[in-house]
Amino acid sequence: MPESDLKAPREGPANIEALRGKLSEYLECAGRPLTFMEVCGTHTVAIFRSGLRSLLPEGLRVLSGPGCPVCVTDQSEIDMALSLAKRDCVVLTYGDMLRVPGSSGSLLKMKGEGAAVEVVTSAIQSMEIARKNPEREVVFLGVGFETTAPATAVTLQQARRNGLDNFSVLCLHKTVPAALSALCSNPDLRIDGFILPGHVTVVTGLDEYAFLTKKLRRAAAVAGFEPEEILACMTDLARQVAERDFRLSVWRLKDVPIEGNPAARRILSEVFEPCDARWRGLGVIAGSGCRIAEPYGEFDAVRKFGLDPAEDVVDNGCRCGEVLSGLISPPECELFGRVCTPLAPVGPCMVSSEGTCGAWYRYHQ
């Protein structure tokens, strides 16, 4: 099958059928079962919601990796947020973070007990709240990958320009490539190909992922969020393995700029510097976090309040770490659907609308 046949995915059931046929052919050529992993919460939901799993040929396993920013936020990081709420700070965060459990409850629980915890829809909104409440210390939880980090960075630049001294950010932003590298070094996990997130690469560009194909010899391709795009991406991953021709490719109906967004990357490099970060269930991954750089140090909640992320202390039976690593699927967790449900989540993978356990519960039950 010439590679050019796979270019430019088109919408429609006929194209889906054609792609399924090609995918099966490449799987046969590969001569063994293949395992692909998507690393984006939006892909997790898109694959479940579209019913794509039921169309995949035998011999292809698709795992959900650490692509949901809420899910990968570590218990120790939630504990730091809880300690800020206990100090009478106003803690502002995106909605899903409220219910993520720390070692002594959640932000939602603290809010119910009277703590000043509020939901915001943007980083800049949190700065406005700080401006209107100069008598209170206001802390924004910066959570997410390369897609949300630029908004936090711009907010910090504005806070410095405005001379806000009651505003800070608990910076929990993480970056995807280092996590993929860590997963590839896990001997218990053999991932043949990665479905890369389209919106992250719009910021980072493709070069950040070249190590997967060039150095680690894994198949890798960027996909949009339409079923045709995801299926075309999987088909090309199978082709890369079958032909041992590992080359990054892009499967989006709309273009992804190869170089990403240089303006966003420049702002990120001005405001943040790389640091080691703790991922829930995956441990510390070198260089996978964003720390607020020295020129913006006065807005760093960790420095301002002397926070010290402790090791995880509570084992509540949640196996999110294994789910996020692709080592088990959600139903293999003993708590799934019995003790842990979207209404009563035990772990973050059930909390988030983009979490694997939550998606599995909603679309597989």
Ligand code: SF4
């Ligand atoms: S089902 Fe619940 S307890 Fe089990 S891994 Fe998922 S989130 Fe954690």
